[in-house]
């Protein structure tokens with residue numbers, strides 16, 4: 179665990195942003211070598227499973243023939259799913275090792291895929307209105323500020339296009355079922371933008387007995403609910419749907435400290451579906 183917001187000047191922010199990218203780049207190369215769950219290409223997807231990966235709540239409309247950007251979502255899961263559904267897919271990720279997973283999956287299914295190595299905070303390489311859908315699996319918490327990402331996404335989307343992303347639930351970010359102390363899951367982190375959360379990945383992330391400590395924990399940044407919602411609106415992205423996501427089925431009668439019990443008390447993730455306004459607001 180470490181301190182809260184650390185940037186005070188633009189110079190300090192630039193330095194931190196460089197460190198942010200470097201940390202994640204190095205960490206994700208190691209995660210790929212370790213075969214972490216987020217780095218395993220999906221090579222046996224049925225059409226139904228592809229739809230579940232791409233659009234679990236069926237909110238994005240017909241995907242076939244659409245231009246889709248899978249943002250900071252390398253690894254060969256979402257890119258393969260959208261490709262199998264007939265979309266024209268571009269996947270962007272900081273880690274070339276992760277993108278290799280996307281290329282592996284595309285080759286396996288005989289799909290055409292564009293891969294772009296880069297930082298989610300800089301979408302300058304894409305022209306205005308290039309995509310119908312931007313799909314961002316869990317990754318926005320790896321950067322300290324959402325504004326640059328949301329503005330970039332809004333610019334590269336076509337009017338009416340969808341932005342579907344998942345992020346940490348800021349009210350419980352950094353907490354896991356291991357935090358059970360006999361009476362509850364104590365909240366200790368401040369509820370502020372940019373609070374830095376460092377923790378160790380849980381065992382389910384890795385295969386076998388690999389010690390999570392060996393890989394350096396995720397370093398994540400809190401984004402408050404107000405910042406997320408207002409950031410979308412200020413970028414011209416209109417919220418369509420918001421839901422909580424959990425690891426396992428929430429069950430308040432399950433043993434305290436279990437994933438099911440924790441999920442019933444503290445849903446880990448939020449999933450936003452927003453749409454670019456047809457007319458600029």
Ligand SMILES: C[S@@+](CC[C@H](N)C(=O)[O-])C[C@H]1O[C@@H](n2cnc3c(N)ncnc32)[C@H](O)[C@@H]1O
Nearest residue numbers: 202206216250251252253272273297298317320
């Ligand atoms: C949890 S993985 C999510 C994608 C994976 N397909 C999945 O379903 O789990 C997070 C991804 O974010 C990428 N990432 C981290 N920071 C990034 C940044 N600043 N810009 C672009 N990608 C970044 C990592 O390389 C990693 O591939």
